[in-house]
Amino acid sequence: MRAVNFDRPGPPEVMKVVDCDIPEINENQVLIEVKFAGVNRPDIIQREGNYPAPPGHSKILGLEVSGLVSKVGSNVKGLKLGDKVASLVNGGGYSEYCIADQETTFKIPKNISLTAASAIPECFFTVWSNIVMRGNLKKNQKVLVHGGTSGIGLAAIQVLKLFESEIFTTVGNNNKKQFCQKLGVQNVFNYKEQDYFEEIKKLKYKGLDMILDFVGGDYINKNLNLLGNDGKLINIGFQNGSNVNLNLMKIMLRRITITGSTLRIRNSSFKGHILNQLKKFVFPNFENGKIKCYIDSVFKIEDVVASHKRLQEGSHIGKVVLEL
Ligand SMILES: NC(=O)c1ccc[n+]([C@@H]2O[C@H](COP(=O)([O-])OP(=O)(O)OC[C@H]3O[C@@H](n4cnc5c(N)ncnc54)[C@H](OP(=O)(O)O)[C@@H]3O)[C@@H](O)[C@H]2O)c1
Structure with missing residues (x-):
């Protein structure tokens, strides 16, 4: 063969x-x-x-x-x-x-x-096992998914819609932004033109319920600072690195969970x-x-x-x- x-x-x-x-x-x-x-x-x-x-x-x-x-x-x-x-x-x-x-x-x-x-298989198994099984997603939660037009991002957005989530996502150009908006994503940020952290902060939410991230790097602290009480950060990749300085105090004060997994093993x-x-x-x-x-x-x-x-x-x- x-x-x-x-x-x-x-x-x-x-x-x-x-x-x-x-x-x-x-x-x-x-x-x-x-x-x-x-x-x-x-x-x-x-x-x-x-x-x-x-x-x-x-x-x-x-x-x-x-x-x-x-x-x-x-x-x-x-x-x-x-x-x-x-x-x-x-x-x-x-x-x-x-x-x-x-x-x-x-x-x-x-x-x-x-x-x-x-x-x-790869994207839907990964997304379902992380946001629903591991993250215990509930209806009507506020969820940020990075890389909205990636295979993973599009699977996540569609699963989140089944749970009537308020969805936030990041993308790297305006063509991708329009695509996500047409899919019904309420808050789409072109990370090359906007800082998603500042934009979400401006919305004056009490905090997001869940973030699915595979970027890592400087997103890790921003993600943690956007989560509300009992929020969950789920990392399934670290495209920009996994070594960061973290102040763990916010995890204690807001009862945040940091988790992640790889499907393959x-x-x-x-x-x-x-x-x-x-x-x-x-x-x-x-x-x-x-x-x-x-x-x-x-x-x-x-x-x-x-x-x-x-x-x-x-x-x-x-x-x-x-x-x-
Ligand atoms: N843990 C697991 O079990 C598991 C399983 C499958 C996949 N993954 C991981 O999930 C990720 C996506 O996989 P995929 O196959 O769907 O890949 P993909 O379609 O190639 O997606 C990569 C995405 O990363 C986005 N991106 C890059 N830098 C970004 C940034 N700074 N902010 C926001 N988005 C950014 C790219 O969007 P732009 O071009 O617009 O920047 C692109 O959409 C990979 O990191 C992969 O390793 C993990």
Whole structure:
């Protein structure tokens, strides 16, 4: 089969399409003939050598796929040959065949294309497990999500809308600002023209209830200073660094929680638990059109280098996808 591989960490050009063996499934897995694979920021960090595959995971990039079931393990229930599925996978997505655990594999919701389905797992599993399960999101809360037009940002905004949240977001240009406003986000700040901290302070709220952040760096103190009593700061990345000087007094005085998580290292049973909740609360909203998977661009596997450049250059809105 063809797959994307790289021998040494480095820029997008280290990735090459190579021939390799089709992987062997165990009795609890299915083999997916991959049609599309989502491209995520963690793939870039892995390619650069800063996010190695955990032991036992495929070294081939790619954390989410859609396609057709082409082999079924003897213990697998509810999935059969030829089913159209998508899956959150332990690497190996950028290839023509990919192993998928049954717990993290699902039949594609009605009205969702194979292309869009490949872009659901990584962002929706991450967002749901952090803001709903970890953050215990409640209806009508005030929530700030950084990077509103990223894959993560758009998933978060749409989940927050289900909870009737008052949503705040940051974006890097006015095109992205308009996109978020059209989605119904009440407070959108172009961080290159406005300081989101000063703008939110001007609104004279008693404080935000939750912040989902992957920027870190100087955002960490600003975020903490925007949270109200019992507010929660959830970090799922630190694009601008994770070392800061913090005065912890405000955590005590306002009962703030600082938390975070990475999805990849969690086991299949935990990921399966997230999937069960997504099936119940989120997938019906894909089917009725309330939630969409926004695709920025689709690249052929031969153009994998261009797909990473597209994500890194940063003007994308929504997800970048590879076609196998
Ligand atoms: N912990 C986990 O389990 C987990 C799982 C998946 C993803 N993540 C993390 O989540 C983040 C997003 O992933 P993704 O795949 O959705 O990537 P993506 O689409 O490439 O998003 C990156 C975003 O960062 C925004 N950004 C950069 N600097 C910013 C700043 N100073 N303020 C606000 N926004 C800024 C960019 O927007 P502009 O171009 O407009 O600046 C862009 O939208 C990544 O850091 C990734 O590592 C974590």
